[in-house]
Amino acid sequence: MEANEQMTNVSSATDPFLKPYPDKRLKSRAWNKSLVVMRTTLLLLTVLTVYAFVSFDYKEVDFKEAALGTLTNIKVMFLEPHLKHFTFLQAVHQVFVTLGLAFLTTLFGGLIAVLLGLLAAENLSSRRVSLLIKGLVSFIRAVPTVLWVLIFAVAAGLGSVAAVIGMTFHSVSYLVKAYSESFEELDRGAIEALQASGANWWQIVFQAVIPSSLTYMISWTFLRFEINFAVAVAMGAAAGAGGIGFDMFMASNFYLDIREIGAITYFILILAILLEVFGAGLKKKLKVNG
Amino acid sequence: MRADYFAKKKRNTLSVLLILTVITLVSIFITEYNVVKGITSVPTAVQWALSNFYPTKESLSKLPDILEKLKETLLVSIAASTVGAVFALFFSILGSNTTGVNPLIKSVCRSIATFFRNIDVAAWAMILLFSFGQSSLTGYFALFFGSFGFLTRAFTETIDEASGSSVEALKATGAGYLSVIFQSVIPASLPQMISWVLFVIETNIRSATLIGLLTGSGIGFTFNLYYKNLSYDIASLVVIVIAFTILSIEFVSNYVRRAIL
Numbered sequence: 303m304e305a306n307e308q309m310t311n312v313s314s315a316t317d318p319f320l321k322p323y324p325d326k327r328l329k330s331r332a333w334n335k336s337l338v339v340m341r342t343t344l345l346l347l348t349v350l351t352v353y354a355f356v357s358f359d360y361k362e363v364d365f366k367e368a369a370l371g372t373l374t375n376i377k378v379m380f381l382e383p384h385l386k387h388f389t390f391l392q393a394v395h396q397v398f399v400t401l402g403l404a405f406l407t408t409l410f411g412g413l414i415a416v417l418l419g420l421l422a423a424e425n426l427s428s429r430r431v432s433l434l435i436k437g438l439v440s441f442i443r444a445v446p447t448v449l450w451v452l453i454f455a456v457a458a459g460l461g462s463v464a465a466v467i468g469m470t471f472h473s474v475s476y477l478v479k480a481y482s483e484s485f486e487e488l489d490r491g492a493i494e495a496l497q498a499s500g501a502n503w504w505q506i507v508f509q510a511v512i513p514s515s516l517t518y519m520i521s522w523t524f525l526r527f528e529i530n531f532a533v534a535v536a537m538g539a540a541a542g543a544g545g546i547g548f549d550m551f552m553a554s555n556f557y558l559d560i561r562e563i564g565a566i567t568y569f570i571l572i573l574a575i576l577l578e579v580f581g582a583g584l585k586k587k588l589k590v591n592g
Numbered sequence: 593m594r595a596d597y598f599a600k601k602k603r604n605t606l607s608v609l610l611i612l613t614v615i616t617l618v619s620i621f622i623t624e625y626n627v628v629k630g631i632t633s634v635p636t637a638v639q640w641a642l643s644n645f646y647p648t649k650e651s652l653s654k655l656p657d658i659l660e661k662l663k664e665t666l667l668v669s670i671a672a673s674t675v676g677a678v679f680a681l682f683f684s685i686l687g688s689n690t691t692g693v694n695p696l697i698k699s700v701c702r703s704i705a706t707f708f709r710n711i712d713v714a715a716w717a718m719i720l721l722f723s724f725g726q727s728s729l730t731g732y733f734a735l736f737f738g739s740f741g742f743l744t745r746a747f748t749e750t751i752d753e754a755s756g757s758s759v760e761a762l763k764a765t766g767a768g769y770l771s772v773i774f775q776s777v778i779p780a781s782l783p784q785m786i787s788w789v790l791f792v793i794e795t796n797i798r799s800a801t802l803i804g805l806l807t808g809s810g811i812g813f814t815f816n817l818y819y820k821n822l823s824y825d826i827a828s829l830v831v832i833v834i835a836f837t838i839l840s841i842e843f844v845s846n847y848v849r850r851a852i853l
Contacts, residue, residue, distance in 0.1 A: 354667035371723035402619035
């Protein structure tokens with residue numbers, strides 16, 4: 303809304319009909335901070351993009367040939383998919399392995415994140431603890447998931463254990479941010495009223511904080527589950543976590559079987575769309591109830 | 593009546609907990625996840641990281657190489673996000689409920705975006721690797737497809753939120769389709785759109801690391817090289833460099849967001 307108002311100010315200032323009657327105040331509004339920052343950002347992004355295309359390492363790839371090759375590959379992938387190195391039922395099993403990884407990480411991540419999120423919410427803990435946790439969490443978030451998984455793999459060995467711990471790390475950092483922001487929206491008065499009636503910290507948390515943020519928490523957690531499914535596919539490919547992603551990696555890097563990649567992509571695509579539809583339904587239902 | 597209410601609430605909570613427990617047990621069984629090992633390996637990992645995973649003086653000599661690769665990864669991520677945004681703008685205007693021209697084009701635009709969004713960038717990277725090899729273009733196109741799909745969805749929602757009533761007002765004054773788009777829809781949604789693009793740049797740098805690992809290019813490859821050679825000191829330097837970059841970008845985009853939103 304605020305942006306809307308600012309924008310109408312700006313466009314009325316640059317309106318050609320206003321030019322015969324120059325208005326100093328309007329003109330200075332046209333160059334307010336928001337506009338300057340916005341234009342600088344756009345300019346900077348354009349310059350960097352152009353520079354990127356100039357400096358790319360093209361490795362003598364014939365662009366036209368490669369693009370046509372990719373199109374042919376995509377056509378073959380989606381029109382002639384087949385499974386050669388495993389059966390349909392095995393593929394379904396692998397999809398469930400990936401789903402299982404995503405579920406475990408979301409669950410563990412969610413449980414830890416509730417606790418840390420409470421400590422990170424400024425209205426429920428001290429400012430110092432809140433800053434400490436928020437700083438720690440944004441560092442964890444800044445390191446890509448795959449690196450966390452590989453770091454844990456040194457201690458736990460490649461496999462589902464390293465994948466679940468590494469992905470949980472990242473889920474925790476993501477969910478702490480989401481949860482704590484929703485906890486902080488709770489009215490100060492509600493907490494004070496409970497404190498005045500003699501409720502202890504745990505009672506405040508379970509009777510006021512969590513019930514009022516529950517819908518938010520569920521929709522953020524489900525969103526993270528969707529992300530974790532995609533991440534679990536990628537970890538199967540990049541960090542040997544098993545599941546459908548590993549089969550895809552094998553089909554791509556060892557069997558060089560584009561048709562099998564196609565079949566696996568169908569599996570992933572169908573599941574991802576199902577999750578998205580289910581998530582949208584869940585959101586709608588929560589909105590009605592909440 | 594009240595006792596009933598609480599009993600029902602208790603039953604609901606219990607059944608949700610029961611379902612979650614069953615799914616958890618099935619997941620543990622199917623993924624062959626070892627719960628005990630999962631808990632004990634966290635302290636082991638921390639201990640290992642504290643004794644091996646930090647940069648030494650010698651590893652700093654590799655810093656220029658790492659920064660060179662980082663620059664490549666950064667530029668690929670930014671280019672993919674901005675070009676993706678341009679395409680997404682076009683598709684979201686045609687696919688949004690407020691500005692769509694006809695229902696057929698609307699649903700075609702939306703399905704194209706859904707298709708690109710739901711194939712993970714890692715999958716795109718593996719598909720593109722066949723033709724584009726280990727050039728920057730593999731990563732670029734993989735990120736571009738992902739960003740395009742995501743941004744189309746985000747932009748569509750932004751347009752619907754930001755410009756519903758002003759579009760109607762302009763249409764009522766007899767403004768043409770293009771002037772409605774350029775005078776109302778884009779100016780009203782631009783700040784939110786820039787914010788989304790900045791978010792996508794952040795995400796893309798993280799994904800670029802993953803793609804680099806899979807396709808052998810960029811900073812992901814650098815990490816993998818030293819990681820596989822067991823030169824953990826240099827690998828840790830790569831991690832620190834990536835974390836620092838993402839935190840700085842987060843800082844800059846937060847500044848921009850505060851200024852424009």
